Amino acid sequence: MSLANGRTYLAIPGPSVMPDRVLAAMQRPAPNIYAGALIDLTQGIFSDLRTLAGTRDHAAIYIANGHGAWEAANANLFSRGDNGLVAITGRFGQGWTAAATAMGIKAETLDFGLKSPADPNRIEAALRADKGGRIRAVMVTHVDTATSVRNDIPAIRAAIDAAGHPALLAVDAVASLGCDPMRMDAWGVDVLLAASQKGLMTPPGLAFLWFSEKARTATKGADLKTPYWDWEPRANPDEYYQHFCGTAPTHHLFALAEALKMLLHEEGLEAAWARHATLSRAVWAAFDAWGQGGDIALNVPDPAARGASVTAARIGGGGAGRLRQWCEAEAGVTLGIGLGMAEPESPAYGDFLRVAHMGHVNAHMTLGVLAVMEAGMRALGVPHGPGALDAAAEVVARG
8 A cells, every 4th residue: 555646746856846827828729939929928038037037137048958058158158268167066066067168168166065155265265366367257056956055146256356356257046046035136146047947837948047248248259159059149139039049939938937927926036035945944944853863964054055945965874765765655755866965876875865845835845745754764764853843833833
């Protein structure tokens, strides 16, 4: 007998839960892509995307995933042989580095490990040492999806400015946009990238770039640009089709418009940030209680350095792996793998998991996941402390 029959719940950090309204918005015939309602819909989407990112500057949409967003950013920021500085706080900082290197960019790295945010002082020192101003951009993830580390973007901007360095600031917000506060213009971000499948509650397939006028001017001569990745015609087209370098991703646009309506015009962006903050604290409270009686701990010790969209944690002795299997098979809840925390062939791989609380998520979803996890620990005999569900409920009650 299994208790997994019924509606399953995907608690992995992307693709996130898609609202029924978003899915329903896609169920329509293909539209005219040359004139009419789709053109008006798209203009509304671009306006909403600027609001979402906190910018008045340029926005571009690509038919791609987050890896495509990296490639788009790289192609527009750099010429072959240029230098970039990547602040690494997990698997996705490593991935952006690898993508840049494969494109012929000299990606210098500062690795801050898997449990703590980037140190702005080290970034400032690296830039001060770059006497010739070779580094064209500092690249950093806002929240690394693998480790759940959240970086202090305004502090990194301040470090660049304190060094008196001309480097642009490029930020990967794939895991954070719509969940954690992001104020691109106010924080001095020059290039921001994201994707549709996490906080934006839309099927995978759209990547987004926002870029400042400063970045637009500074990168005009970048020779890695190709017709497909060039952000200029996408953000400032003469013809509608140039937004997408060809046929528009029509049904993804229908879905995205509905998701942005829910996020920006109905709930409100600041309310969504507050919702994610509360739900993340509920998850952390549960793990803190579990950890009082077992080999269980959150990956990031400092709450101020944790993202509000995903929680990475350790349950030792292979407990995380066994718990993930139990939750999916016996209770219909899929938790995230411990991506990048240990090599898959390592015995430690089974010690890590991730719980997503991003996008279309509410209190009963999050509390339900925590209750299922506790049931699994009991069923499997995983040692854990008491009071986790009470602690999480108290956080939700306080709001």
